[in-house]
Structure formats: structure tokens, C-alpha cells
Amino acid sequence: MPRTVKVAVVGLGSVGQAVTRLLLQTPTVKVVGVADPAPASAGKDLGVALGLPRRLRIKVNGDPERFIKKLSADAAVVCTSSLLKEVKPQVLGLAARRVQILTTCEELAFPVPRRATAFREIDREAKRRKVSVLAAGLNPGFAMDALALMLTAPCTGVRRVSVTRVQDAGTRSLPLQRRVGAGLNLGQFRRAVTEKTVRHVGLVESAHMIASALGWKLDKVDEALEPAVAPRDLDTEYLRIAAGAAAGIRQSVRGYRQGELAVSLDLQVYVGAEAPRDHILVDADPPVDATISGGITGEVATAAILVSMLPRLLGAPPGLITVKDLPLLHALNPHDLVPVSTRKR
Amino acid sequence: MPRTVKVAVVGLGSVGQAVTRLLLQTPTVKVVGVADPAPASAGKDLGVALGLPRRLRIKVNGDPERFIKKLSADAAVVCTSSLLKEVKPQVLGLAARRVQILTTCEELAFPVPRRATAFREIDREAKRRKVSVLAAGLNPGFAMDALALMLTAPCTGVRRVSVTRVQDAGTRSLPLQRRVGAGLNLGQFRRAVTEKTVRHVGLVESAHMIASALGWKLDKVDEALEPAVAPRDLDTEYLRIAAGAAAGIRQSVRGYRQGELAVSLDLQVYVGAEAPRDHILVDADPPVDATISGGITGEVATAAILVSMLPRLLGAPPGLITVKDLPLLHALNPHDLVPVSTRKR
Numbered sequence: 001m002p003r004t005v006k007v008a009v010v011g012l013g014s015v016g017q018a019v020t021r022l023l024l025q026t027p028t029v030k031v032v033g034v035a036d037p038a039p040a041s042a043g044k045d046l047g048v049a050l051g052l053p054r055r056l057r058i059k060v061n062g063d064p065e066r067f068i069k070k071l072s073a074d075a076a077v078v079c080t081s082s083l084l085k086e087v088k089p090q091v092l093g094l095a096a097r098r099v100q101i102l103t104t105c106e107e108l109a110f111p112v113p114r115r116a117t118a119f120r121e122i123d124r125e126a127k128r129r130k131v132s133v134l135a136a137g138l139n140p141g142f143a144m145d146a147l148a149l150m151l152t153a154p155c156t157g158v159r160r161v162s163v164t165r166v167q168d169a170g171t172r173s174l175p176l177q178r179r180v181g182a183g184l185n186l187g188q189f190r191r192a193v194t195e196k197t198v199r200h201v202g203l204v205e206s207a208h209m210i211a212s213a214l215g216w217k218l219d220k221v222d223e224a225l226e227p228a229v230a231p232r233d234l235d236t237e238y239l240r241i242a243a244g245a246a247a248g249i250r251q252s253v254r255g256y257r258q259g260e261l262a263v264s265l266d267l268q269v270y271v272g273a274e275a276p277r278d279h280i281l282v283d284a285d286p287p288v289d290a291t292i293s294g295g296i297t298g299e300v301a302t303a304a305i306l307v308s309m310l311p312r313l314l315g316a317p318p319g320l321i322t323v324k325d326l327p328l329l330h331a332l333n334p335h336d337l338v339p340v341s342t343r344k345r
Numbered sequence: 346m347p348r349t350v351k352v353a354v355v356g357l358g359s360v361g362q363a364v365t366r367l368l369l370q371t372p373t374v375k376v377v378g379v380a381d382p383a384p385a386s387a388g389k390d391l392g393v394a395l396g397l398p399r400r401l402r403i404k405v406n407g408d409p410e411r412f413i414k415k416l417s418a419d420a421a422v423v424c425t426s427s428l429l430k431e432v433k434p435q436v437l438g439l440a441a442r443r444v445q446i447l448t449t450c451e452e453l454a455f456p457v458p459r460r461a462t463a464f465r466e467i468d469r470e471a472k473r474r475k476v477s478v479l480a481a482g483l484n485p486g487f488a489m490d491a492l493a494l495m496l497t498a499p500c501t502g503v504r505r506v507s508v509t510r511v512q513d514a515g516t517r518s519l520p521l522q523r524r525v526g527a528g529l530n531l532g533q534f535r536r537a538v539t540e541k542t543v544r545h546v547g548l549v550e551s552a553h554m555i556a557s558a559l560g561w562k563l564d565k566v567d568e569a570l571e572p573a574v575a576p577r578d579l580d581t582e583y584l585r586i587a588a589g590a591a592a593g594i595r596q597s598v599r600g601y602r603q604g605e606l607a608v609s610l611d612l613q614v615y616v617g618a619e620a621p622r623d624h625i626l627v628d629a630d631p632p633v634d635a636t637i638s639g640g641i642t643g644e645v646a647t648a649a650i651l652v653s654m655l656p657r658l659l660g661a662p663p664g665l666i667t668v669k670d671l672p673l674l675h676a677l678n679p680h681d682l683v684p685v686s687t688r689k690r
Binding site for chain 1: 500630635650671680681
């Protein structure tokens with residue numbers, strides 16, 4: 001009988017919950033522990049915390065720091081924050097326990113110049129401890145970078161990679177609607193942008209991943225974040241958005257190479273967005289024009305990508321790795337999961 | 346200054362020519378030799394054989410067998426045949442010269458049960474000689490397998506992968522129109538199918554690649570090849586197709602798993618095909634519905650994929666490898682090309 005892979009989850013937000021549910025369904029995985037300080041989960045049985053109809057006899061640890069310090073597992077999935085500074089101590093703590101680390105932390109998806117030092121530090125420590133660290137997810141990590149890169153494979157003379165991701169926030173959860181500022185008046189929206197409570201994290205990381213893979217040096221990277229303004233009163237299940245208020249975000253990153261626009265990423269997430277889609281355009285010979293109708297969204301998709309990365313993580317060389325260096329991504333084959341200790345590292 | 350990678354090309358058909366042109370444009374590659382026995386190329390200067398406006402001082406060797414026996418190169422691209430039995434002696438000959446091998450041979454793209462023995466033999470010999478062997482291209486190798494697999498990454502509970510590739514043969518070359526039987530009456534078409542002169546090679550390989558990656562055991566794989574019948578008289582630049590004659594092919598492979606259709610591949614290449622496209626549908630949670638409008642076709646795209654594989658080939662472990670085991674594919678970054686001798690193997 002094959003040994004199961006022991007996996008812990010740190011952070012039981014919506015993505016952490018979806019990841020945990022998926023791990024519980026994966027026959028070659030054993031969930032060995034979960035931590036989250038939020039009162040809704042801390043101290044409760046995991047089954048209860050996940051809203052499952054049964055108890056799982058795993059108590060959610062309310063103290064992630066202590067949890068990490070004592071953890072014994074093959075891998076941990078860290079779903080705590082988008083911010084490197086918040087995730088870094090958790091990553092270093094897990095590395096010290098020789099636990100392989102998968103995280104949703106968007107800022108860890110790819111080294112952008114302003115975070116290069118922290119990346120080097122994590123990479124060094126991961127190598128010293130012989131663990132691999134990988135940040136992954138739908139975006140960054142797939143829809144606006146890895147998939148776009150894959151679509152350049154049949155191309156010569158690539159001049160520009162453009163990705164447009166349009167999502168109707170009206171069909172999503174209240175936390176997501178809040179995260180894109182739906183319902184804020186334009187003054188509130190501007191303040192929220194300044195305070196960084198309204199935004200998507202990861203576009204700059206995606207732009208740098210694309211450029212790096214193609215061997216491009218970007219001489220300028222511009223970021224913009226504007227409200228998508230409600231053209232009329234809009235209602236969601238949770239919110240009323242007055243005409244003229246923010247219905248969500250229009251966020252973009254433009255990367256320039258030798259003065260020409262080379263990477264163009266547009267993310268539009270707002271209530272009432274029409275024709276939701278992921279659109280990838282590679283300006284090259286031949287060009288590639290790909291559309292995923294409806295787009296790929298949601299916690300299940302994010303969780304699926306994360307869990308599908310587990311075999312890649314366990315098979316990767318030690319250090320801080322990125323999605324672009326991994327073997328072809330695809331849905332999890334549970335039998336690809338083999339504990340690190342039985343592998344040649 | 347970085348060393349260039351020395352590459353040879355065996356076979357100067359339309360794909361071999363496109364590959365050679367692209368290699369000549371790649372700054373980190375040096376084309377060190379080319380072989381093709383066809384009178385149109387053999388003994389001529391490569392520039393002349395490629396229809397370039399200049400001579401290249403490389404003579405096309407008219408005897409591939411002798412060429413291989415004496416070859417000294419980092420890698421060779423073998424574009425001679427779709428058939429394993431024809432390519433196998435060339436691969437073994439190149440392996441004996443310790444040359445890394447990239448080939449368009451469709452039957453080598455993935456081991457199907459009926460060719461497992463030949464695969465094992467090539468794999469063993471490649472390992473013994475410490476060379477990597479990789480079959481790659483647009484189809485198989487990308488459009489109907491690797492890309493479809495990539496699109497399953499955000500999915501849980503994948504039930505079926507369906508790929509439909511529709512191409513208007515009317516916009517393609519005369520050899521391609523002949524290969525899909527355009528202009529044959531239905532009796533001639535049936536004979537050509539029996540003689541295997543009209544068909545696409547590679548669908549079964551793609552089906553097995555998808556199933557293998559997802560951990561699926563296919564209990565039945567059905568193949569079908571029918572004429573697309575011209576609904577009226579059709580004209581291409583080269584051919585007249587009478588109403589009722591074959592305008593091209595409708596080829597399919599259906600793979601079943603536990604009695605259910607699990608992999609469904611449809612290739613339609615005929616004169617007058619409407620809405621050419623690559624369509625990939627993943628029946629899963631969430632589903633993914635992706636369309637490349639216009640589709641990806643042509644020798645340049647095939648050549649681009651092949652050349653983009655060179656760094657992966659040179660970085661791969663020895664043996665017969667397949668596209669699904671390689672790092673994320675993307676357009677060539679010429680600086681990723683490093684001769685094998687300077688790498689740790």
C-alpha cells in the first residue's frame with residue numbers, strides 16, 4: 001500500500017477551506033493538522049469549521065505560530081495572506097521543521113525587483129533546510145501568466161503578451177465584492193485604494209514571470225487601479241450599488257521593453273461585467289488568440305490548482321521555486337503524490 | 346561569450362525546412378549540418394535548398410544514414426517520418442553518436458500499448474548513451490494534449506477531456522491538401538485510408554498522454570476516419586473538388602474509462618471548413634471551455650514548438666521523455682540554450 005502524504009493547512013479563509021476540503025477527498029493525502037486564529041474556527045472540530053456534516057477529530061489550532069513550531073508533516077499549505085511580510089515568518093518556521101511549503105501568497109509567486117532581497121533570503125533558508133517553497137494559485141500562477149506563457153510555445157517573434165480577465169463580481173461572495181470595492185462611493189474607493197484594502201495582488205508578479213520566461217528585460221512597469229463605475233443602480237445578493245458608485249475594479253499592469261508595450265495585463269472584476277472571460281492574445285508569428293468563455297474563477301479552481309501542485313512541490317529541488325519552472329501543470333493524479341522521504345532529493 | 350549549441354537537421358520536408366530557417370535565426374544556435382536524400386535538396390547549398398537569397402556554405406548531405414554515422418553535434422532535429430519504424434534506426438544512430446534527439450515523429454510522442462516494446466528499447470539505448478529523446482510538435486505534443494492537460498489544472502473531478510480541432514485545408518499547401526485526401530472520390534478515399542496515405546498520425550498518442558497524466562486507465566480506444574464530403578464543387582489554389590468527393594478528413598479517437606467516454610479528440614481538416622478553431626472542453630468542477638479562434642496551424646507554429654523544446658531537451662534526464670514531463674512550455678528564450686556538455690546531467 002502506498003504511504004499517504006501528510007499535509008497541514010495554515011489559514012482557513014475561503015481558499016484555505018476549499019483546499020482543506022479537497023485534501024480531505026484526496027485518497028493519497030492525510031490531513032494532519034489545521035490552524036487558524038479566527039474565532040469562527042479556532043478550537044473547533046475541523047468538520048464543524050468546514051461546515052461538513054461530520055466531525056473529523058482534528059481540532060483547528062488557534063495559534064498558527066505554535067502550530068508551526070511543533071508541526072510534523074510532509075507539506076503545509078499556507079493560505080494566510082497575500083503579503084510576503086506576513087507569510088515570510090510562517091514560511092521560515094515551516095522550513096525549520098523541514099516541511100515542504102505551498103502557499104497562496106501572491107507576492108511570493110514571482111520575484112519582482114522590490115522584493116528580491118526577501119526572495120533570496122527565503123531561497124537560501126529553504127535550500128539550507130532542504131525544503132521547496134512554491135507560491136501558486138489561479139492568479140497569479142495560472143490564468144494571467146503560466147497559461148499565457150504556454151500559449152506562446154507555437155510562436156516565433158513574440159512582440160506582446162496581453163491577458164484580459166473579466167469577471168462579474170455580482171455572482172461572487174460578499175468578501176470578494178468588498179475586496180473589489182463594490183458599493184463604495186468614489187471617494188471611499190480612492191481611500192480604500194490608498195490603504196490597499198481594495199485591489200488584486202499579483203499582476204506585477206505575473207508580468208515579471210512572463211517577461212522572465214521569455215528572456216525579456218522590462219524597462220518600465222506601470223500599474224493602474226480605477227473603479228468600474230456603476231452605470232445605474234445595481235443589486236447583488238448582498239449589496240446595493242448606487243449609480244455612479246464603484247461596482248468593482250479595473251486594474252492593469254503594462255510592462256515595456258525597449259520602449260514598446262510587451263506585457264499587458266487587465267483585470268476587470270465588477271458587478272454587472274458582461275461576457276466574463278479569460279482572453280489571452282499573443283502578438284507573434286503566428287499570433288494566438290485564446291478565450292476561455294465564462295473565465296476560470298472561484299475558490300474551487302484555486303484549491304484545485306494548489307492541490308495539483310503538491311506532487312510538483314514534493315518532486316522539486318530545494319529552494320524557492322516558481323510555477324514556470326515546474327513540469328506541465330494538470331489536474332491532480334492522486335497517485336503522483338509520493339512523500340518526499342521516499343524520493344531522491 | 347556563451348557557447349552556441351550545435352544543431353543538425355535530418356529531413357528537409359516542409360517542417361524540416363521551417364525548423365532549419367528558425368534555427369538559422371536563433372543567435373545561440375549554430376546549424377552544423379543538414380541531410381535529406383530528396384533530389385531537390387541533396388548536394389545543394391542549404392541556402393538554395395531553403396529558397397533563401399544567400400548561400401550558407403553548408404551542403405545538404407544526400408545520405409542521412411552516413412550523415413548520422415559521422416555526426417558531431419549537441420542535438421539533432423529529425424523531421425523524416427511519422428512512423429516509428431522509420432525513425433527508430435535514425436534515433437539509435439544519433440544516440441550512438443551521443444547526440445540529443447528531437448523529432449517530429451508522431452508515433453514517438455507517447456507510448457501507446459502496441460508500440461511499448463519499441464519505446465522501451467529506445468529508452469534503454471538512450472539511457473545507456475546518456476542522451477535524451479523527445480518527440481514534439483503542434484499535434485501531437487501541444488494542441489490536442491499538452492494544452493488540454495494544462496487546462497485541467499484548475500479542475501476537480503475531471504470526467505472528460507474533449508478537443509476539437511477544425512482547419513480549413515483550402516488555405517494550406519498542396520501536400521497538406523493531398524494528405525487529407527481533398528479531391529479524391531469516395532472510393533479512392535477509402536483505398537487511401539486502407540493504404541494509410543490519407544490520415545493524421547498522433548491522435549491515439551494524444552489520447553494516451555492525456556489519460557496517463559490524469560492517472561486514467563483507458564479500457565477501450567476507438568479510432569475513426571471518415572471523409573468530409575464536399576457539399577458542392579470547391580476550388581482551392583491547387584485543386585478542384587467535385588461535389589460529393591472528399592474535401593478532407595474527419596478523424597476521431599474516443600477513449601473510454603470505466604465504460605464512460607473520457608477522452609474525445611476530433612480533428613477535422615477539409616477544404617471549406619467553417620470557423621477554424623481549436624476547442625478544448627474539460628468536463629469537471631469547474632468546467633473549462635477554451636477556444637483558440639482561427640486555430641493554431643502551419644509549419645512555422647510546428648517549427649516554433651520544436652525549437653522552443655531545445656532547451657528542455659538539453660536539460661532533460663537521459664532516456665525517452667515526453668512533453669508532459671517537461672517544464673512549462675513557452676516560446677524560446679534563446680539564452681535558455683546551453684550545450685549539454687556544460688550542464689550537470
